[in-house]
Amino acid sequence: MTSGTVYSLLLLFLSYTPALAQTQxxxxxxxxxxxxxxxxxxxxxxxxxxxxxxxxxxxxIIVNQQTPAIPANQVTGTTGQPFVAISPLSMTISTNGATDLVGGQIEMAMTAQNLQNAAVQPDNTYVAMLSPDRQTWMIQETLRSVNT
Structure with missing residues (x-):
């Protein structure tokens, strides 16, 4: 394969690659x-x-900050230590009646200082998902996602 062929294939690939979303x-x-x-x-x-x-x-959608943070009685599914709020705030997300959002991810900002102040180690943080009855957040102990 010549360098011209590789260049042509690269151009062809790039022209068919969908653009990734820009973070707004x-x-x-x-x-x-x-x-x-x-x-x-x-x-x-x-x-x-x-x-x-x-x-x-x-x-x-509209996203608002809410004080205080989510209370511990709205978090279920953990077998370890009780839920500890890392942030004094939580977020509420409202839609215009959207029931067909296919998937999503919410990342709450936290710093190493936030974790230290709450006496929580980064490897003791977990992912949660909304419960089927939409009333609590269920801890998924097999999933972890902390970007420090």
């Missing part, structure tokens, strides 16, 4: 437009929290 810098309490057609939507807030989602049709 947004504010809390701002109407956010979620694109349809299963395109990735990525939003980052001033505190470095981030939401990513896919949708089959165009939607809108």
């Amino acid at each position: 810098q947004v504010q809390f309490n701002q109407v956010l437009n979620v694109n349809g057609d299963m395109n990735l939507n990525s939003f980052q807030f001033p505190d470095r929290s981030k939401i990513e989602t896919f949708s089959q049709k165009q939607q809108q």
Whole structure:
């Protein structure tokens, strides 16, 4: 294969590679437009929290900060130590009736200092998912995702 062939194949590959979503810098309490057609939507807030989602049709969401943080009785599924809030805030996410968001990820910003202040080791943090009854967050003890 010649370098010209490799260059042509690379150009062909790049022309068919879908563009990755740019992370939009947004504010809390701002109407956010979620694109349809299963395109990735990525939003980052001033505190470095981030939401990513896919949708089959165009939607809108609003994200607000809430004080105090989520109470321990809204967290289930852990077999270890009791739930400890790392942040004094939590987020509420409202949609315009969207029930068909296909998937999403919410990343709450936390620093090493936040963890240290709460006496929590980074390897003792876990991923949670909304319970089927949508009333609590269920700890997934087999999943961990901490980016420090």
